Amino acid sequence: MSREMSLYHSAAKQKLSHFSLGSSCRSVAISGLLLLLFYTFSFNYHNSQSPVASYLPFRLSWLSSSPDPCTDTPTNISHLVFGIVGSVKTWKQKRPYIESWWRPNVTRGYLFLDRAPSKELRDWPPSSPPFRVNKDITKWEVSRKIAAPVQVRIFRTILETFRQGDKDVRWYIMADDDTVLFLDNLVEVLLKYDHTKYYYIGSSSECVMSNFFLSFEMAFGGAGYALSYPLVEMLATELDACIERNPRLYSSDFMLHICLTDFGVSLTKERGFHQIDLHGDISGFLSAHPQSPILSLHHIDTIDPIFPSMNRSEAINQLMKPAQVDQSRLLQQTICYQRERNWSISVSWGYSTHIYENILSRNFLRRPLETFRPWMKRNKSPLYLFNTRILEDNPCTVPHVFFLKSMENASRNEIVTTYTRASKSGLPACALGGNHSANPISRVEVFSPRRRHIEVSVFI
Numbered sequence: 001m002s003r004e005m006s007l008y009h010s011a012a013k014q015k016l017s018h019f020s021l022g023s024s025c026r027s028v029a030i031s032g033l034l035l036l037l038f039y040t041f042s043f044n045y046h047n048s049q050s051p052v053a054s055y056l057p058f059r060l061s062w063l064s065s066s067p068d069p070c071t072d073t074p075t076n077i078s079h080l081v082f083g084i085v086g087s088v089k090t091w092k093q094k095r096p097y098i099e100s101w102w103r104p105n106v107t108r109g110y111l112f113l114d115r116a117p118s119k120e121l122r123d124w125p126p127s128s129p130p131f132r133v134n135k136d137i138t139k140w141e142v143s144r145k146i147a148a149p150v151q152v153r154i155f156r157t158i159l160e161t162f163r164q165g166d167k168d169v170r171w172y173i174m175a176d177d178d179t180v181l182f183l184d185n186l187v188e189v190l191l192k193y194d195h196t197k198y199y200y201i202g203s204s205s206e207c208v209m210s211n212f213f214l215s216f217e218m219a220f221g222g223a224g225y226a227l228s229y230p231l232v233e234m235l236a237t238e239l240d241a242c243i244e245r246n247p248r249l250y251s252s253d254f255m256l257h258i259c260l261t262d263f264g265v266s267l268t269k270e271r272g273f274h275q276i277d278l279h280g281d282i283s284g285f286l287s288a289h290p291q292s293p294i295l296s297l298h299h300i301d302t303i304d305p306i307f308p309s310m311n312r313s314e315a316i317n318q319l320m321k322p323a324q325v326d327q328s329r330l331l332q333q334t335i336c337y338q339r340e341r342n343w344s345i346s347v348s349w350g351y352s353t354h355i356y357e358n359i360l361s362r363n364f365l366r367r368p369l370e371t372f373r374p375w376m377k378r379n380k381s382p383l384y385l386f387n388t389r390i391l392e393d394n395p396c397t398v399p400h401v402f403f404l405k406s407m408e409n410a411s412r413n414e415i416v417t418t419y420t421r422a423s424k425s426g427l428p429a430c431a432l433g434g435n436h437s438a439n440p441i442s443r444v445e446v447f448s449p450r451r452r453h454i455e456v457s458v459f460i
């Protein structure tokens with residue numbers, strides 16, 4: 001009973017937490033008004049002294065102490081703490097992926113391992129996050145009831161990251177050792193949210209079935225997700241109790257989702273987190289990214305190298321080159337037409353360009369080409385949470401594909417990204433478009449202003 005009551009309280013807190021979203025002075029004024037109205041209509045029952053209560057007393061309340069948003073400084077990378085889940089066995093293989101995005105002496109956080117690393121690893125590289133070893137829970141009385149100890153270890157990593165006691169934290173970012181994160185974009189996206197409120201920000205799986213088996217309202221942890229400080233602070237008091245109540249769950253992400261649902265906190269979706277529950281060649285997916293900053297890529301080892309001529313770690317580092325120059329533009333799709341030859345051209349900045357020998361609508365080209373396969377083999381349609389285009393043997397709808405080769409300063413204010421051809425098309429020219437073959441084209445150069453694509457506006 002008392003637990004239920006405390007849950008109601010949390011739900012009410014959560015409701016209020018969204019009233020002052022945006023952290024502008026104006027929104028504070030509005031939230032003040034809502035607060036007043038809400039109070040007028042709120043339940044205000046008093047506890048009954050009678051032994052058998054015939055009604056359910058509860059009182060709605062909200063958090064009152066939040067920093068004044070008018071003096072709050074903008075969030076930057078130093079306000080983020082990362083909790084990365086890894087294991088000793090996989091560390092060597094995953095290390096290049098972590099080091100591709102980790103910034104020594106800039107990013108704060110930890111790589112959590114299942115056990116202490118062996119002697120040869122004791123010389124821990126400064127280019128990687130410092131490691132911690134997850135607490136052994138085998139002596140915990142609940143542990144014999146736990147169905148998936150590894151998943152509980154992953155879930156408890158949130159708690160153990162929090163217990164490191166870092167100061168001035170606004171967001172905890174949780175991810176796996178095979179997740180690549182895009183930090184500049186992450187900071188820019190988190191700037192939109194009020195870190196003093198309860199936020200659980202992440203994304204679903206690409207595959208319908210993964211969401212169906214678990215939840216469409218859950219953040220998939222490999223994609224990475226962000227939890228605001230107050231949320232983790234609250235979660236830390238309840239996390240082990242959540243496990244005790246649900247020892248048979250087999251997914252750490254689902255454990256978190258269940259636990260946060262009890263608090264009344266639901267998922268805020270950001271489309272740039274990518275679980276990549278896909279197999280094979282994901283170039284079709286990365287060439288038609290949603291119009292949203294890319295925040296992560298996961299499952300690097302279960303997909304083909306994202307650049308076909310490279311191995312996996314080289315390919316990730318290749319994508320990090322444009323990411324270092326301008327993440328806001330990275331993988332953002334631009335579509336244009338070359339009317340003299342009836343060509344359609346689609347650019348995924350910093351990654352690929354496609355040339356089609358026909359005029360195709362933007363609506364068509366915004367759909368990813370289904371170059372990839374779903375996570376699970378025997379799935380039925382619909383497979384994905386988004387529309388796709390099937391790869392056909394049709395010269396009018398199959399693109400000539402070019403991948404990022406290099407980037408240079410074109411002038412003081414311009415960057416040129418150069419893309420070279422993956423392979424020659426074996427198909428005849430598209431007759432519908434007037435037989436203008438793009439086979440002679442071996443290179444595409446894309447000029448873009450040096451100025452960042454997204455200008456951040458902070459409401460101060």
Ligand SMILES: *[C@@H]1O[C@H](CO)[C@@H](O)[C@H](O)[C@H]1NC(C)=O
Nearest residue numbers: 073074075076077078079168
């Ligand atoms: C981040 O913001 C804090 C103020 O909250 C400031 O002291 C710090 O210098 C900033 N760090 C960076 C890297 O901009």
Ligand SMILES: *[C@@H]1O[C@H](CO)[C@@H](O)[C@H](O)[C@H]1NC(C)=O
Nearest residue numbers: 103104105106125126127128
């Ligand atoms: C990080 O800081 C430490 C100590 O301040 C310094 O010795 C080290 O060289 C720095 N590492 C990098 C990669 O900047």
Ligand SMILES: *[C@@H]1O[C@H](CO)[C@@H](O)[C@H](O)[C@H]1NC(C)=O
Nearest residue numbers: 093096310311312313314315
């Ligand atoms: C990938 O290529 C790089 C550079 O050629 C090399 O150092 C690295 O060992 C390769 N990785 C694998 C897993 O083969």
Ligand SMILES: *[C@@H]1O[C@H](CO)[C@@H](O)[C@H](O)[C@H]1NC(C)=O
Nearest residue numbers: 407408409410411412413450
């Ligand atoms: C390109 O220009 C930027 C800004 O002017 C400079 O920081 C960078 O070093 C230049 N890169 C090259 C390869 O010249």
Ligand SMILES: *[C@@H]1O[C@H](CO)[C@@H](O)[C@H](O)[C@H]1NC(C)=O
Nearest residue numbers: 428429430431432433434435
């Ligand atoms: C395009 O080529 C096909 C066969 O290669 C031919 O039948 C057709 O007439 C050509 N169309 C034009 C507009 O040249």
Ligand SMILES: *[C@@H]1O[C@H](CO)[C@@H](O)[C@H](O)[C@H]1NC(C)=O
Nearest residue numbers: 339340341342432433434435
């Ligand atoms: C472009 O395609 C249209 C429609 O198929 C055709 O009428 C036109 O002649 C083509 N233009 C060129 C330059 O081939």
